[in-house]
Amino acid sequence: GQSLEQPSEVTAVEGAIVQINCTYQTSGFYGLSWYQQHDGGAPTFLSYNALDGLEETGRFSSFLSRSDSYGYLLLQELQMKDSASYFCAVRALGNTPLVFGKGTRLSVIA
Amino acid sequence: DTEVTQTPKHLVMGMTNKKSLKCEQHMGHRAMYWYKQKAKKPPELMFVYSYEKLSINESVPSRFSPECPNSSLLNLHLHALQPEDSALYLCASSHYTGQSSGGYTFGSGTRLTVV
Numbered sequence A: 001g002q003s004l005e006q007p008s009e010v011t012a013v014e015g016a017i018v019q020i021n022c023t024y025q026t027s028g029f030y031g032l033s034w035y036q037q038h039d040g041g042a043p044t045f046l047s048y049n050a051l052d053g054l055e056e057t058g059r060f061s062s063f064l065s066r067s068d069s070y071g072y073l074l075l076q077e078l079q080m081k082d083s084a085s086y087f088c089a090v091r092a093l094g095n096t097p098l099v100f101g102k103g104t105r106l107s108v109i110a
Numbered sequence B: 001d002t003e004v005t006q007t008p009k010h011l012v013m014g015m016t017n018k019k020s021l022k023c024e025q026h027m028g029h030r031a032m033y034w035y036k037q038k039a040k041k042p043p044e045l046m047f048v049y050s051y052e053k054l055s056i057n058e059s060v061p062s063r064f065s066p067e068c069p070n071s072s073l074l075n076l077h078l079h080a081l082q083p084e085d086s087a088l089y090l091c092a093s094s095h096y097t098g099q100s101s102g103g104y105t106f107g108s109g110t111r112l113t114v115v
Helices: none
Strands: A003-007 A009-013 A018-025 A030-036 A043-048 A053-057 A060-065 A069-077 A084-092 A099-101 A103-107 B005-008 B010-013 B018-025 B031-037 B042-048 B053-057 B064-070 B071-078 B087-094 B110-114
Touching: A003 A084, A009 A018, A018 A030, A018 A084, A018 A103, A030 B005, A043 A053, A043 A060, A043 A069, A043 B087, A060 B042, A069 A084, A069 A099, B005 B087, B010 B018, B018 B031, B018 B087, B031 B071, B042 B064
Parallel strands: A009 A103, B010 B110
Antiparallel strands: A003 A018, A018 A069, A030 A043, A030 A084, A053 A060, A060 A069, A084 A099, A084 A103, B005 B018, B018 B071, B031 B042, B031 B087, B042 B053, B064 B071, B087 B110
């Protein structure tokens, strides 16, 4: 099976940069995904890393290191609307669905 | 159309009721999923349909019965639920189940309360 670990809560100041880490254990997987979920809302796909390295999409970047079983989501120029839960997720090799980490609750404060 | 539409948005049902949750997508996705999510927890997989066939049932109690009438529709039939089944039920779709595509598109969910 797969397991993913991420911090349960992170607090950061508006305008700052925050990094949410995700470590995982899986025997093989296609890539690491990140989802954002606001309270009462649906998870929204943010990014996907199939290969090692950094992927950048606007204010959000995601990183993967397969050799370290580690990835992170980097949020820059934080805005209040970025307050949400962030989930890392993997899909193991074969015909398997996404498995989510427990989620990190990000609170952006003024 | 890049959305997954779920109805109803809210549902309150008694333990003896029968109700159904509906999910629809028109993105040509051939994999569809039901997830259950409790407050402050990650989504928990219930069922996977791949090309309209049930491919994964995560040992879900039989009081939850999924159905995939066609490639665009996914239903979840509910019968004799328990109060602990109260949760947000999320439908999602994706292009594949086993390939490298990373993105699932989620519906906004049905907030279910069992009384």
